[in-house]
Amino acid sequence: MNLFALLDQAAARFGDRGAVYHGERQVWTWAQLRERALRLAGELRGEPGARIAVASENRPEIVELMFGIWAAECVYVPINYKLHPREMADIVADSGATQVFASPMIAAQLDIGIPVETIGAESYAQRCRAEPVAPPDTDPAALAWLFYTSGTTGRSKGAMLSHRNLMAMTVSHLADFDAPEENCSLVHGAPMSHGSGLYIPPYVLRGARQVIPESGAFEPAEFLDLCEHHPGCSAFLAPTMVQRLVATGRPRPRNLRTVVYGGGPMYVDSLKKAMAAFGPIFTQLYGQGEAPMTITGLRRADHLDADDAVLGSVGYARSGVAVAVVREDGTAATTGEIGEIVCRGDVVMSGYWNNPDATATTLRNGWLHTGDMGSFDERGYLTLRDRSKDVVISGGSNIYPREVEEVLIEHPGVTEACVVGAPDEEWGEVVVAFIVGTADPAALDAHLLARIARFKRPKRYAFVDELPKNSYGKVLKRALRAQLMR
Structure with a gap:
């Protein structure tokens, strides 16, 4: 099944209802969105x-591009703007x-040797008036989305996600976390190029309207206002x-029903403050x-649950996914023992695009090796303990x-450098660079x-005479x- 079928079903059920909104303004109905995607x-x-590829801040056109690309039996490659x-x-x-395809802001910056279509330009509008195709019938194993996530070596790696992978993700979300219907809304505060964009398929399947802030980004006051307006x-x-929403001091909007948080650590104290401010709406x-x-x-x-150990965990295995914690030799860790987190199921990628070595390292014996360290408690809750990949979130x-x-x-003024993450109440973690050399922070x-x-730049620099090293250097x-920490 091609993921376009999700939009096909929504249009059949809710054709004349609003599908995509820019702020408070309706842009397209479900029938119009389907037709535009098929014309694209x-x-x-x-x-x-x-x-x-699509490189843009949050815009309504991202939704039609996503489904238009799938309807064309092509592969969606979103790029973080x-x-x-x-x-x-x-x-x-x-x-x-x-x-x-790039927004005007991004298109002006790109010089890549292949055509760049500016979203919203007249030439783009012409594409949306092309002769429509028939809805496709695609092998579920076919590639649908290249999800780029940098590796620890700094080289970008494209996780190959099939139509089956994303359908499994869709069903798992609806089974575990939320039960939206046509009178519900998905508000895109986070970037649609990755985090928030992955939620488009389950909410389209249920006919929930897609709401894109006019700012194209996350502005707490704007987000809260939209949650007052949309159902x-x-x-x-x-x-x-989440912490920025709490900091506004405003009460929970009357229509805000579910916030799924992830993508980085949420400290227990911060989570308790969020629940006190907005109530039991979090997953x-x-x-x-x-x-x-x-x-x-x-x-x-x-x-x-009042237990901090539960609030500090990442919960249970999701529907349709097997999760285990293993030792270095691949044997199962015991309850409470820290090891590498591995998982398997229909949601797991088929590998990395054009990167067989990284694929062989990450996918072994049918299991995805996450590189994250964790442990299960006696109740089955998984807690993250460390990250073997040193990623800073x-x-x-x-x-x-x-x-x-x-x-x-x-930089000529840097002899050695080492970057680590430091805990931060607002950001989860911030980047700190330890520097051996003579360069100053401004340089x-x-x-x-x-x-x-810009977001990768260290928040702090620590200048040291030497970096601590083991006997192997x-x-x-x-x-x-x-x-x-000291």
């Missing part, structure tokens, strides 16, 4: 499996995308976004791009230390901003983290 597909259809143009170009090149609102938010997910949004979860009912965005370190080392900021995305990051 008529313009895009070519070789099945062709990759088509916060990335540096060089990083965007790397993803386009790696994916082998033949076309790129039955749900949203996926990073923990830092938590633990997942990766390799198993999108679907490894374990903490249900709404679990949040009513700040405000819901993954930041990979090696990538930042490699750019820092290019390092300028150097980094010319080469990588490897930097001891745990010693640096301990130093930060």
Whole structure:
């Protein structure tokens, strides 16, 4: 089954009802959205499996592009609009995308050697008036979405997600977390290029309206206002976004019914404050791009438990997913024993695009090896303990230390550099760079901003005479983290 079938079903059931809203304004009904997607597909259809990239802040057109690309039996390649143009170009090149759609803000920055269609321009409007295609019948194993997530080496890796993978994710969400209907709404506060965008399929299937803020981003006051206006609102938010909502001091909007949080650590104290402010509306997910949004979860009912160990966990295995904790030799860890978290199920990717070595490392004996360390308690709750991959998750965005370190080392005033994450109440974690050398923070900021995305830049620099190392010369990051804690 092609994922376009979700929109097909919604249009058949709710054709004249509003489907996509920009702020409070209705943009398209379900019937109009279906027709526009099929007309786009008529313009895009070519070789099945062709990759088509989309780089944009949150906009209504992302929804029609997603389903139009699937209707054309092509592969959706969303790009985080916060990335540096060089990083965007790397993803386009790696994916082998033949076309790129970009918002006006992004299109002006891209110089990638292939056509860039500006979303909202007259040429884009012409594409939406092409001759429509018939709804496709696609092998469920066919590639649907290339989800790019950088590796610890700094090289972007495209997790290959099939129509079957995303259908399993859709069913699991509806089974575990939320039961939206046509009188409900999904408010896109988080980026539609990754976190929030993955929630489009289940909510489209149920006929819930897609609400895109006019700002194209997350503004707490705007988000809360939209949840006053639209019925039955749900949203996926990073923990830092939840904390920004609490900081407004405003009460829960009358129509805000569910907040799914994930993408980074939510401290128990912060979670308790959010529940005190907004009530029992929260659910938590633990997942990766390799198993999108679907490894374990903490249900709404679990949040009513006064036990901090439960609130500090990531919950139970999700529907349709097997989750285990294993030792280095692959044997099962005992209750309370820390090991690597692995999972398997229909939601797990088929591998990394054009990267057989990384695929072989991550997918072993039918299990996805997450690189995250955790343990199960006697009740079956999974708690994350550490990350073997050293990824820093700040405000819901993954930041990979090696990538930042490699750019820092290019500066003539840096002899050595080591990047770690430090706990932060607002952002979950912030990036801290330990530097051996003579460069000053302002110079390092300028150097980094010319080469990588702003959100990856260290929040703090610590200048040291030398980095702690073991007998093999490897930097001891745990010693640096301990130093930060002191």
